[in-house]
Amino acid sequence: MSITVRPVGYDDQPAYTRLGAEAFGVPEGGRPVPTRAEWTAAGFREWGAFDGDELAARLRVYGFTSWFHGAQVSTAGVAGVAVEPERRGAGHVAPLFAAALAEAREGGETISTLFPSAPGIYRRLGYEVIGSFDDVDVPLQALARVPAATGIVTRRATVADFDAVVGVHREWAARQNGPVSRAEKPFWTPPEKFFADYTGVTLAVDEAGDVVGFASWVRGEGYTPATALMEVDDLVALTPDAARALWRTLGSFSTVVGTARVSTSGLDPAWLVLPDLTSRVHAAHPYMLRVLDVAGALGGVESPLEGARLPFAVRGTDDLAGAWTLTVADGVTHLERDAVELEDAHHERPVLTANGLALVYAGAQSPANLRIAGHLTGAPTHDAVLGAVFAGRQVHVRDYF
Structure with a gap:
């Protein structure tokens, strides 16, 4: 060949x-x-x-x-x-x-x-599943029981509100690990096309007049609840009352639409305001990550662990293999490559596979679970710091490609 x-x-x-x-x-x-x-x-x-x-x-x-x-x-x-x-x-x-x-x-x-069709193929290349992009079916009748929002009104968005919608998504995404920024093609959409793609975009507006949430939706066909389905690409809320207001607006269709198919991921806080968990996953799309550059990805991360020191190593792939020391100074992480042979590294530091490195970086698994899965070996002395440096954000992804 x-x-x-x-x-x-x-x-x-x-x-x-x-x-x-x-x-x-x-x-x-x-x-x-x-x-x-x-x-x-x-x-x-x-x-x-x-x-x-x-x-x-x-x-x-x-x-x-x-x-x-x-x-x-x-x-x-x-x-x-x-x-x-x-x-x-x-x-x-x-x-x-x-x-x-x-x-x-x-x-x-x-x-x-x-997004893998068969995760095992890509695990061999150093990728690992860090989360899932899911389409979840929610009965609209259940949304009628969401408590009324306080201090929030909803209104239909226009092209003039595009920057406010982008701002809400950006503020939400910056608090997570994983969301596409939507700042570049193919995820950036011109304002006119963005609004043309939906039946409506509903805004949640607080008493100060600030947009604190939005839902983009396609009404779908029919008016028989048993068969009618609406699709919700985004329901993003920055406050619990914004989430309540958006869910209740969708629920107002319940006499003519039976189900909302909502694109979501993980346990989004917007779902915590729902009175029950009457929903069904229609389709799940696992999301995988691989680190390409250890220093580039793990360096420069903001951290409150001032003065922390974390020696670690990566094994199993030629492009990532090596020993490193991570320190936190001036509120960010710094990496230096160490002259340590990998066969000796396990005596003094945690040793990650490429898959384990991906999971740690994304905050998707704890060091304890990585050891159970075989993606972390070596001395456990620094496991607590390894977990803490990259913890604190949930994994979410809302754009399929």
Whole structure:
């Protein structure tokens, strides 16, 4: 087998489109090959593994920022991974990822994320599941029992409110780990298109006139509660009363719509105001993360643990393997690489796999659980600091790619 991995050019688009259609299905009539202008404007970074002149495997990289530890982190989002059926299992994915992630790292992207169809494939490459993007069905009759909001009114948003909507999302996202910032393509949407995509965007406004929440929704067809379904892309609230007001507004459709299908993740605080948990997960999409640059991702993180010192090591991948010491000074983390052989590191410091590093960085698992899962070995002396440095934020993701 002689495989060449290289960026995909426009002349490769017919094969690239065909392979994607076979992997992910196509609408009736097929998916058209993009024009050169469309392909250039999209700005995708596409890679292919070629067997001679034939495209055997492909992937796409989106460059964007996502929120971790209160900062926007440069992220390589991987999507559209596909291998020709006759060549599956032949080892094309690893070199394809190696090339794409090397380019991402050289471009300054410090983490990579993806939505897997089969997590086991990507675990071998250092990715680990940190959360899930879910579509959850909520009976609208249940929302009628949400207590009335105090000091909040709701109103329909217009294009003039776009900056306020963006501001609410940004304030919410900065308090989480994982959300896409929506500041770059393909997640940034022009105001006119954003509002055109929805039946309505409802705002929650406090007594000072500030927007403290919003819900974007598509009404859907029909007026029989047993069959009618509305879709809610975002329900973001910065206060409990904003959440109550938005839920009650959706619930006001209960005489003609039976269910709201809400895009959410984790235990969002907006759901804590609901009187019960009468809901059902319609679809779950696990979200995986891989660290690309240890110093770039773990350095510069704000921390209240002034003076803390954390020696640790990473094993198992050539690009991440090594020993490090993290310190907290002037309210942020600093990293220095240590001249310690990995076989000796476990005597004095915790040793993480690449998967464990991803989980710790995202705050998705404790050191105790990482040891149970086999992703943390070595001396346990520093486990408490390891967990504390990156704790304090929930993992949430609200944009699928």
